Amino acid sequence: MTGGGARGTVLVEVLVAVGVLALVLGSLITLQVSSMRATRSAAATRDLAAAAEAEATLRSIAVDPGTSCLVATRWPSVSGCQVREACANEPCSRQLQEITVTGAQGRTLAVVAAMAGAGPPGVGEP
Amino acid sequence: MSRRAKLGSAPLTARGLTVVEVLVALAIAAIVLGITASLLSSARAATAAQASDTEPARVLDLAAEILAEEIGLAGFEPWQLTSGPAEPAIVVSHTLTGQVLTVSFVDDRLAGPALDRVLTFEASEDSSGRPQLYRRSGTSSRQPVVAGITRLAVQALVSATGVLVPNPPPGSYPGVRGLVLGLREEAGTERLVVIRTPSSPQVEVR
Numbered sequence: 001m002t003g004g005g006a007r008g009t010v011l012v013e014v015l016v017a018v019g020v021l022a023l024v025l026g027s028l029i030t031l032q033v034s035s036m037r038a039t040r041s042a043a044a045t046r047d048l049a050a051a052a053e054a055e056a057t058l059r060s061i062a063v064d065p066g067t068s069c070l071v072a073t074r075w076p077s078v079s080g081c082q083v084r085e086a087c088a089n090e091p092c093s094r095q096l097q098e099i100t101v102t103g104a105q106g107r108t109l110a111v112v113a114a115m116a117g118a119g120p121p122g123v124g125e126p
Numbered sequence: 127m128s129r130r131a132k133l134g135s136a137p138l139t140a141r142g143l144t145v146v147e148v149l150v151a152l153a154i155a156a157i158v159l160g161i162t163a164s165l166l167s168s169a170r171a172a173t174a175a176q177a178s179d180t181e182p183a184r185v186l187d188l189a190a191e192i193l194a195e196e197i198g199l200a201g202f203e204p205w206q207l208t209s210g211p212a213e214p215a216i217v218v219s220h221t222l223t224g225q226v227l228t229v230s231f232v233d234d235r236l237a238g239p240a241l242d243r244v245l246t247f248e249a250s251e252d253s254s255g256r257p258q259l260y261r262r263s264g265t266s267s268r269q270p271v272v273a274g275i276t277r278l279a280v281q282a283l284v285s286a287t288g289v290l291v292p293n294p295p296p297g298s299y300p301g302v303r304g305l306v307l308g309l310r311e312e313a314g315t316e317r318l319v320v321i322r323t324p325s326s327p328q329v330e331v332r
Binding site for chain 2: 021036040043054057
């Protein structure tokens with residue numbers, strides 16, 4: 001074994017290898033950080049969804065619950081909650097409610113549910 | 127012709143690394159590895175912190191799911207083929223650590239004949255002092271189902287007329303549409319669970 005194949009490595013090659021290693025490790029750490037950020041974001045969204053779902057469930061069985069939130073604001077991660085009522089059809093035989101919960105960093109999540117006493121789908125429709 | 131001249135026409139390109147070059151490369155590698163190690167260490171610490179942040183929510187989610195599934199069946203009787211669930215279908219009793227919920231329903235979720243089921247849920251400590259959410263079926267011994275739950279209590283109920291009754295005083299409530307349970311985890315995190323009771327069971331608060 002003689003000639004260029006046995007000449008060993010030069011400094012530039014070593015530096016390139018170290019650079020590639022640094023890039024790979026940096027990429028792994030970036031992935032880890034973005035994964036943690038996504039996990040945190042998913043947890044926040046799940047929390048908001050749980051609050052909105054609980055609010056919607058309670059309002060769907062309570063009669064005349066008003067327009068202020070009943071339970072969603074009891075979630076620590078929920079900073080705001082709004083309820084908007086709307087008619088599902090023209091004679092307004094079915095009423096819907098849109099519950100919008102706001103969490104940290106302005107994240108919002110809305111759930112639409114039928115109100116208590118609302119008939120099954122199709123009732124009151126022409 | 128000398129031996130050196132025979133081995134290669136470019137002796138400078140085959141010289142390998144000098145000690146200085148190796149030391150420089152090692153120093154750079156050490157710096158890179160040091161930075162990486164510190165980043166990994168902080169990433170691990172952040173992961174552990176995140177896990178401890180999300181653990182209470184996970185515990186409460188699990189407890190809420192179990193309670194919602196089985197308490198939501200209170201008073202259920204599918205075909206009236208059995209003697210039916212006991213009345214009242216939900217009994218709320220007070221203890222030092224919160225409340226005990228006893229739920230009766232006819233269970234047809236499994237293969238085989240439907241069973242009259244009486245389940246009791248309570249938050250209590252085990253023999254090692256760790257808080258647990260316990261579930262007892264009938265007269266059998268209680269089984270821990272979720273670790274870390276320190277309190278279980280009925281925060282409100284929705285009466286047959288759809289009125290929300292917060293902290294329901296002792297009494298009998300027929301045709302209850304739903305319950306709002308409060309759960310607390312050992313880290314102090316609290317969570318409400320809203321449970322629909324489609325069978326409109328009678329609830330007795332003692």
